[in-house]
Amino acid sequence: MRDASDPKHLIHEAYRIDGIDASQCRSIFVDWALSLSDPDPFPHLRLLLARHGDTHPDHPMTKVLREGLETPPAKGRRGGRAGRL
Template sequence: MKGDGNDPKALIREAYLIEGIGEVECRSIFVDWALSLPAETDSAQALRVLIARHAEPAPDHPMSRVLREGLAEPRIKGRRGGRDGRINRNGAR
């Protein structure tokens, strides 16, 4: 099932359809969602859209809590680690 730019793999949408899902599973799905976002996506804006779409109609769902916490947490700007973290702007290691 395909999603949109805010939920590319429809992971968040599907989480709301799983009966009896818990917060631990929602956190795991949230991490998968975050990793599936294209680098140019503003994750805070995507979270605001997903909260309006899913969390507001289902405020007691565990994924609603996870989405709100994700928006409240400070974000790290840019990627860290990996090859890009070891090479400076001039291409030297």
């Protein structure tokens, strides 16, 4: 079954890993963000928190998802010459 909010089931699987830590969750989060086809991750973050956060409030992935909601996305690309100026 295709899930637009978790297309590779990375977030779902992170909640199933015993002993996972925050740094591993952040790595999974980056992979998840890159796998989204929607350029706006916020609705997906809200849905995933509603799906997993209430039943796993102390899980490190819940914390990472909440941090993702609180952190605004970077505006524009700053690589190349513009990033060095």
